[in-house]
Amino acid sequence: MxxxxxxxxxxxxxxxxxxxxxxxxxxxxxxxxxxxxxxxxxxxxxxxxxxxxxxxxxxxxxxxxxxxxxxxxxxxxxxxxxxxxxxxxxxxxxxxxxxxxxxxxxxxxxxxxxxxxxxxxxxxxxxxxxxxxxxxxxxxxxxxxxxxxxxxxxxxxxxxxxxxxxxxxxAGDAGLNYIDPEANNIFPIIGEVLQGKRPALKIFGKDYETRDGTPVRDxxxxxxxxxxxxxxxxxxxxxxxxxGSAQGYTVLELIKAFESVSKKTIPQEIAPRRSGDPAELYASNDKAKSLLGWEPKHDLNDMVESTIKAYEPSPQE
Ligand SMILES: NC(=O)c1ccc[n+]([C@@H]2O[C@H](COP(=O)([O-])OP(=O)(O)OC[C@H]3O[C@@H](n4cnc5c(N)ncnc54)[C@H](O)[C@@H]3O)[C@@H](O)[C@H]2O)c1
Incomplete structure (x- = not known):
């Protein structure tokens, strides 16, 4: 077309x-x-x-x-x-x-x-x-x-x-090594922490009613x-x-995934909750599956690995 x-x-x-x-x-x-x-x-x-x-x-x-x-x-x-x-x-x-x-x-x-x-x-x-x-x-x-x-x-x-x-x-990278010019989302922000461009990852609220107190996202x-x-x-x-993937991960689970793939520690800072941030959000993707014949083929680890690859300095840097 x-x-x-x-x-x-x-x-x-x-x-x-x-x-x-x-x-x-x-x-x-x-x-x-x-x-x-x-x-x-x-x-x-x-x-x-x-x-x-x-x-x-x-x-x-x-x-x-x-x-x-x-x-x-x-x-x-x-x-x-x-x-x-x-x-x-x-x-x-x-x-x-x-x-x-x-x-x-x-x-x-x-x-x-x-x-x-x-x-x-x-x-x-x-x-x-x-x-x-x-x-x-x-x-x-x-x-x-x-x-x-x-x-x-x-x-x-x-x-x-x-x-x-x-x-x-x-989240994740499609093979274009995308670096977000104005990182506002957690994946690019963690990418910048790994690059040393930010001192730490701010966690907005650790007192939510979730399995580890941090918000759950899809x-x-x-x-x-x-x-x-x-x-x-x-x-x-x-x-x-x-x-969506129909699966929820907490911020701490996400950090753990980044630390295990990058073999680096991600410095963290606990900040107050942001207004309008719900404790938990995840999708039903049943309609996408039935109408589009679609299903997600990449898991959280794939998103983390490809982001780290996009953000890691190229050999000449
Ligand atoms: N990234 C996410 O997690 C996410 C989640 C939900 C929805 N979305 C939506 O998906 C879409 C794409 O998001 P993205 O992450 O690729 O954002 P992005 O900012 O990387 O891409 C948006 C693109 O639109 C261009 N643009 C903006 N205003 C324009 C205009 N008036 N005329 C022509 N071009 C214009 C920008 O230059 C940019 O290249 C957006 O509509 C966003 O709201 C993104």
Missing amino acids: NILVVGGAGYIGSAAVKALLEANHEVTVLDNLDKGIRSLVDPQAKFIEGSLLNEKPLNNLFSENRFEAVMHFASLKAAGESMTHPEKYSENITSMINLLNAMSAHKVKKIIFSSSAAVYGTPQSLPLTEESPLNPENYYGFTKLVAEQLLDWYEKLKGIQYISLRYFNV YIHVIDLVDAHLKALKLESSEIINL
């Missing part, structure tokens, strides 16, 4: 571009390089530097190409920052409107969207299923929920089929996540689907 990948120079988008090309799709990447890294984009893909916020060039791009589907990875994603700079994060909503309008105008009928487990907020029960109550506790999660509602309206009004994939914590390997996107291209109905 001829596919437009928006945000294809980012962490997940660049891994998706690689997998799409390997599966013989034709790929165009649109990325404003706000956080994206140009060199991560496979040279076999066409690269356009530009933003979803600029409607005219966006529409020109659709006029000049006959895209059959869009994968939309572009978004601001730091939940904490979204609470202090909501005006900036509202761009996530504007971007989605501009993209859907350009798709409607050019009769592109399929979109795969990166949603997030942040739409659920604190779970009332676990595992989280696609039917669990939606109650985002940060503005970032709210922008994802609005984007999902926009997708639903444009399906009804314009016949655009959508697959909204609600990611849990995406980690999914970026390679498995991208595989689900390729499978979603074949779906013919509009769907919302969780993408």
Whole structure:
């Protein structure tokens, strides 16, 4: 298929571009390089530097190409920052409107969207299923929920089929040696601690009601996540689907896994809990398994090993 990948120079988008090309799709990447890294984009893909916020060039791009589907990875994603700079994060909503309008105008009928487990907020029960109550506790999660509602309206009004994939914590490396330029998630932060760029890993709360007092999260390997996107291209109905491993690990279990693979000690610092951080979060991935014929093939150890490999200094450093 001829596919437009928006945000294809980012962490997940660049891994998706690689997998799409390997599966013989034709790929165009649109990325404003706000956080994206140009060199991560496979040279076999066409690269356009530009933003979803600029409607005219966006529409020109659709006029000049006959895209059959869009994968939309572009978004601001730091939940904490979204609470202090909501005006900036509202761009996530504007971007989605501009993209859907350009798709409607050019009769592109399929979109795969990166949603997030942040739409659920604190779970009332676990595992989280696609039917669990939606109650985002940060503005970032709210922008994802609005984007999902926009997708639903444009399906009804314009016949655009959508697959909204609600990611849990995406981790690991897809063979591109990705180094996060603004580490906010625990895997890249541990990577920086191992590199000596940070003195210690801050653990936000050790007094949760979990097996060791630290929060439990669901980690999914970026390679498995991208595989689900390729499978979603074949779906013919509009769907919302969780993408997680359906397994929960505590922060201390994660640290132990990093220490055992790297054979290094990870310095830790206990900090107060952050507001809006639930004790436990993990997905039901039954819908992904049954609808997409998908299942995660990589475990926590694979995510840890590939992250360490990406972050370890190259021999000439
Ligand atoms: N990484 C995770 O654990 C995770 C979890 C849940 C959801 N998500 C979602 O997955 C998607 C991809 O995440 P990622 O980790 O690869 O993030 P990322 O920041 O690495 O990638 C996003 C890319 O989009 C580009 N971009 C941002 N705004 C743009 C705009 N207006 N126009 C064009 N390009 C723009 C950035 O330059 C960047 O290359 C995001 O929508 C994110 O909210 C990620």
